[in-house]
Amino acid sequence: MIQVGIFGVTGYTGYELLKILQRHPHARVRFATSQTWAGQSLRRVFAGAPDLPLIAAADAPLEQVDLVFLCLPHAAAARTAVAALAAGANVIDLSADFRLKDAAVYAQWYGGPHPAPELLAEAVYGLTEFARDDLRQTRLVANPGCYTTTSLLALQPLMAAHLPIAGDVIIDAKSGVSGAGRAPSQTTHFVEVADNLAPYKIGRAHRHLPEMEQVIGWWHPSPPRLIFCPHLLPAPRGILANLYVPLANGLTEAHVRDLYQSTYAGEPFIDLLPAGELATLAHVTYTNRCAISLTVAGGTLIISAATDNLVKGAAGQAVQNMNVMAGFPETAGLI
Amino acid sequence: MIQVGIFGVTGYTGYELLKILQRHPHARVRFATSQTWAGQSLRRVFAGAPDLPLIAAADAPLEQVDLVFLCLPHAAAARTAVAALAAGANVIDLSADFRLKDAAVYAQWYGGPHPAPELLAEAVYGLTEFARDDLRQTRLVANPGCYTTTSLLALQPLMAAHLPIAGDVIIDAKSGVSGAGRAPSQTTHFVEVADNLAPYKIGRAHRHLPEMEQVIGWWHPSPPRLIFCPHLLPAPRGILANLYVPLANGLTEAHVRDLYQSTYAGEPFIDLLPAGELATLAHVTYTNRCAISLTVAGGTLIISAATDNLVKGAAGQAVQNMNVMAGFPETAGLI
Amino acid sequence: MIQVGIFGVTGYTGYELLKILQRHPHARVRFATSQTWAGQSLRRVFAGAPDLPLIAAADAPLEQVDLVFLCLPHAAAARTAVAALAAGANVIDLSADFRLKDAAVYAQWYGGPHPAPELLAEAVYGLTEFARDDLRQTRLVANPGCYTTTSLLALQPLMAAHLPIAGDVIIDAKSGVSGAGRAPSQTTHFVEVADNLAPYKIGRAHRHLPEMEQVIGWWHPSPPRLIFCPHLLPAPRGILANLYVPLANGLTEAHVRDLYQSTYAGEPFIDLLPAGELATLAHVTYTNRCAISLTVAGGTLIISAATDNLVKGAAGQAVQNMNVMAGFPETAGLI
């Protein structure tokens, strides 16, 4: 049994995490924080939520827990990580703070110096399927973002095979609105989202782009440039991405499929779809799975990949990482 | 040709009004105001909007217009009405400021003294179908609210016939989210609304209740008490209300239907549905119509009524009122 | 460990049931049938479903199971129940076949003679909270419908207290589209449902009405007449009903609340909300809970009640009933 704390439980990710942990056979939530709602019950925040008392982050009893999850804004997360590690708790950070290894790149995309650059080297990038060995030995995990998890799971077998890519890789991705967070804004107003579909920060403008390019750079000696076009989708949750890869000559769908099958055979959360079945949100919402389908047309490989942004794209993968760190069955609490 | 101005064009109602007026054969929009966006174009506010310059309310050239529409918060609307009337412009106020005839009732429900009580007596309550004579002679119209328009059109024939009612009249109403306004809030966040249905301020707690009871008091010598239960519906626009009327003995569906047919015969915007067809949002969205169906079951008359909250429930009825005031065909710009 | 079979797994209810049972610690699904898809995998039917082989009902190995769930059309369900009982399996029937105790009433509402009237007397009406003693001793459960479960849980404390009711009780209910079943129809086409809200079979015309009136007749010596107005809601799942009860004089909200608190204290799946909090779909979707709120206004008690039509309104309650029948913890597999 592991004792855990949640920092920032009143966002969509934090609450999803709580729901998963409450079903988890080997974890117990000892505290949950909220700056806005400290002193009140989680029932005030979410309809039907359990009657969980919320405390201020400053009052969190770090000494009582083995591990904390950080569902905090960036910068705040890094500062909390420092405190938690100092208190002897392991950290799984769901913010962006420890994803980028280069503090300069972080500063460029997140608008300020990194609050704890000394921790960047030891932080394990927690794309679970490709980080198990490191996870077992670390005290600090950078949990990947939702777009990133989806795109990286879609690309890894191709990148790791060092296949030559003939041009930019296009990622056309669509996210449910919970990916934009719970704070009200014009962008997330129901009337603006319903019956609409809106691209934003397309090209090379979104913060998840450098995170993706960093990771494929670990896998491929001359990684392709990425073009990333996210959209706000009129749905509460889920990410569907199409990745368009210009293939070098001679690469067939069968060849590609072999690569993916050998990479993902036995993976409990990767659902590699048979030829003719395409990944949709319905494959994955409310699950920790990533569905992947492969199509070759013309000179282009189309990888369609879907996850639930709140589960495999955030809270679910965080628990999956905890399971690996703690030596629990990797699927505990997740199926 | 009538010259008009719009105060508060950047809310959902104001923009709907602009769209109607731009198609209107006899009206020309001379100015449109926005406190937040003054100095910019309406294109900045709504995707695909016309390139209309927005001005501050204080800069509105009242002397250039014959009539102004007020799509402003309450209190601000009344103050603007005073200025516009002083400048010689007629006023159609889409806020609640001139709907309640009793300033004390206004103060109770709107949290402060009425800014212009001296105008209450002359303001015409603009439920067009029952206000035409008054509209032709007034300079100030209180445009009814969306829930109110729907409920009153549903009740008028019954009330005006002075039929005895055996108990409380229940109004179970559901509104599209545009009825909650364009300002972002937790309540209107897409993720909170989608896949949900939420009642609010039910019973005798909503501001539209005294407005409804005031008006049925004009029609019926001993009007029933109303129980009003609004809901936020996961749809952008439209109101559907079921009104449950406990009938005194002996009143048949045929009798009730006769009442409604004689009241609404020839009305261009009232769609009294034949027996067996029930009013839905699809009957009315994007139109100025009110669809009404009648069902008697047990001792209860069920009146189902639907309008588009932004059109017949706001901007459309405002233009309908303008048409009557100005002697234009009542349907001009509206079909 | 109990061995179970599912008849009709390819409807929304059947698939929901399968998902619950696959997480259940004490149940094992031995077979699942589908007339349309027999011989194929459930993956062909639902995106992301497990790779479960589907068999024809005629091939179901009844001798291998302790209990079967029937997610079949009415009439087919009764015939299957006969066979299953003959083979020694207990039956939880999610169709309407054993809900009405009077075969003549069944014939009137379901368009034909009852296929197994001899079983009506022994079938236990499985509104779990009020049927536990009977459930422990029966081999045949009639699982209540979704509208019915919601409405009856909302009414029971009031009815069981034998309080006088002053008129018709109005039930204004709104259902997510999964309640209409999975077979395609014009009514359930996305374009017809989205941005719409449509009442149907209102008054005293819906098949769930006699089921509700039967049950409140068990509880109240002179039960009120019900007026039932269902709507199709633009949401995939969930039911929200407002019940309007004309109170006899002198009944206060505090009195009513006491009744409900004493009835539902300790119930794991009934969420009686505190004063000021209203039941919404968000309280209950994807859970087996029923949220209930109480409001008194004028002379009317408003009971708002919400369930997930596929869970507490169907598959979840079926498992809850199984748990009671088999002596498992009542919440097993359901939280």
Next chain:
Amino acid sequence: MIQVGIFGVTGYTGYELLKILQRHPHARVRFATSQTWAGQSLRRVFAGAPDLPLIAAADAPLEQVDLVFLCLPHAAAARTAVAALAAGANVIDLSADFRLKDAAVYAQWYGGPHPAPELLAEAVYGLTEFARDDLRQTRLVANPGCYTTTSLLALQPLMAAHLPIAGDVIIDAKSGVSGAGRAPSQTTHFVEVADNLAPYKIGRAHRHLPEMEQVIGWWHPSPPRLIFCPHLLPAPRGILANLYVPLANGLTEAHVRDLYQSTYAGEPFIDLLPAGELATLAHVTYTNRCAISLTVAGGTLIISAATDNLVKGAAGQAVQNMNVMAGFPETAGLI
């Protein structure tokens, strides 16, 4: 004044066309056909529709009209076109029958021989902005499809400039559900579509692909190969497509923008968005406009284009074509 008939008014396209024509100052609808609903009123088919009598196609008084619109399935459309032309009526065909110039290609994609190959040469491909001269002299128009209209308007300036393209052009497109037609199917069931996003027929598998490639072949001497990935979007209407064009070296966003500005200057229905504003469905739903935005990132030009599939993608463009054919103002009835 032009007298028109509509074949197939009870689909989404046919009904949209009727609504546009009823507001049109120079057109009068003389008849409207429906195979399924002949003899009944259009009110039976669409909530709130006008009380229009529906006739069988065989009973259409072709001699009374100047022009017919065909909103029929393919093959049926061509046969009706032959009859209408023989009767002296001009034809605007909204089906696919006259879009492909090569009867063999038609046979390959539409599953049978072309019913009237002798008309293919004279049919004008009615992408209005690029067909005005031909439209003024023809009696037969092939109205382009919705995906096609959107994609071709997005590509034309680039193709017509004969710029070299460095690889496959990717079209990632998302369509509202009305694009799938009104016939019920599992695919268009509300519960399958809501909260989902589903790609289908991706790569080089969709019937609109050869139509697009045919047309860009008219414009560019060595046109790029297209990869077309359509999706079903949880929205009733609208198409948003991202087109990813691998640029040859040296082509800047400014250069591309100049091309588009010079092509589309003065076009009433093309909304070329300023840098930094991206095309969304909200720009275009319920209008005849196509919104286009341009972004260059890495070596890729991203053209985002949006239309309303029922308006500029079908009925609106059909009326626009009629306006050009008949010498009316091109925007008549459309703004």
